[in-house]
Amino acid sequence: MTSTEQPIRIGIIGAGGIVKTRHMPGLRAIPGVQITQVTNRSVASAEAFCREFAPEAKAVARWEELASSDEVDVVWIGTHPYMHAEMTCYALQHGKHVFTQARMAASVPGANQMWEASIRYPELVTAICPAPHGMKGGELVKRLLAEGAIGTPHQLLLHSFNDAWLDPQAPAHWRQLSDLSGIQILTLGIYTEVLQHWLGHIVEVEARGNVVIPERAGVEVDIPDFVNVMAKFRSGIEATMLFSGVAAHAPTDKLWIFGSEGTLSYDFNTDDLQLGKRGGKLESVEIPTEMQRSWTVERDFIAAVRNPSAPRPRPDFGEGMNYMRVVHAVWEAMESQAAVKVR
Structure with missing residues (x-):
């Protein structure tokens, strides 16, 4: 293991299909990455995930415990959007880098909380899972x-x-x-x-x-x-x-x-x-x-965690805010049946 490959300890919150099929293969391919803790809808489901995908990890009951643990460097969020803002802000406050599954948040205010938190902790790497659509071309x-x-x-x-x-x-x-x-x-x-x-x-x-x-x-x-x-x-x-x-x-x-x-x-x-x-x-x-x-999403994120001078992964929370504002405006336009400016 080289000096740029220091161990990175990951805690997973929400170990569903996208984490199993897409993120775990990418993370497993990176030297020095360790899955240390997992929390899911139940301890039993977290334990089942650990047995199949991360036998070195332990299942924990509460996501707050994972997101504040001394055994975790990166919080990897795979839950539904309604939980992203609270989990992200909590993890950043406890000094963790945060990768969150798309879509960014359940609402524009929630997304804004995430964005502002990322600005308050610029030394921590944050990113949203990018859309694979059109990635090739x-x-x-x-x-x-x-x-x-x-x-x-x-x-x-x-x-x-x-x-x-x-x-x-x-x-x-x-x-x-x-x-x-x-x-x-x-x-x-x-x-x-x-x-x-x-x-x-x-x-x-x-x-x-x-x-x-x-x-x-x-x-x-x-x-x-x-x-x-x-x-x-x-x-x-x-x-x-x-x-x-x-x-x-x-x-x-x-x-x-x-x-x-x-x-x-x-x-x-x-x-x-x-x-x-x-x-x-x-x-x-x-x-x-x-x-x-x-698809180099996992590799790019870990590279930025290891090396502060490496490119920050995208989309970042600012880019997430850009599409969240549009989605919010679509709801406003449906309700008003009129044109709505994106704010």
């Missing part, structure tokens, strides 16, 4: 737009449809319940994060949405099953963004950006990037290997 998309490959962009269309919530007999998913998910709606926050990274800030929205199946097994659903959003970017680009969890035979998640000299499209399921000049055909563009960004 995003840098090429930005370069093509900057080079004027489609002239001046003026309009975009995004659709993100699936039928995951179409069965009325299926139990309510936690993402459909505001008590757990807060203001998050479908993949709205994910694609807002991606598009603002590529195209700049959204400054105004209009929106209509609806709950198609209002009750599931006696549980009231209060997050829309679909939402249609009209958005304006600071650059002047006008966007139509359509999201649905009740669309049978839905097309793939896809983006089109229309400009004065052509069109750029991106298929988020296949990472197929296509470019067409005015009067010509859309044709696939190969993404150069050196521009392809792969």
Whole structure:
């Protein structure tokens, strides 16, 4: 183990599917990373996780105990959004670096608390799990737009449809319940994060949405099953963004950006990037290997913890605030049925 690979002790709060399938393989691949403590919905489930994924760790009953433990350097939060703000602020106050699962928080005030706490403790590394959508070709998309490959962009269309919530007999998913998910709606926050990274800030929205199946097994659903959003970017680009969890035979998640000299499209399921000049055909563009960004989330976070001069992982809490404000504005626009400025 080199001097830059000093042991990093991680405490996991919320050991669900995303932690098991995505984060644990990444963490296990980093020399010197140790999982020391785990807390979950119950001690029994935390113990089961430890047996399967981290036999060196111990299960603890209370997340506060983990987040203040002398045996933990990094608090890795995998819980639902409604717990992120309280856990993050508590962990930072106790000197822990914090990685939190997306979406950032249940509300803008909660996200703001996290952001302000990260500013108060600049020596501690904080980050939100990034959206993997468009990760492979995003840098090429930005370069093509900057080079004027489609002239001046003026309009975009995004659709993100699936039928995951179409069965009325299926139990309510936690993402459909505001008590757990807060203001998050479908993949709205994910694609807002991606598009603002590529195209700049959204400054105004209009929106209509609806709950198609209002009750599931006696549980009231209060997050829309679909939402249609009209958005304006600071650059002047006008966007139509359509999201649905009740669309049978839905097309793939896809983006089109229309400009004065052509069109750029991106298929988020296949990472197929296509470019067409005015009067010509859309044709696939190969993404150069050196521009392809792969999943290095865990490695990047640990590198920043070990080395204060290393790049800070992204998205940071400031970038999280940017998409949280847009999601909040969408709710305001649905309620008022009028255009709402993003504040």
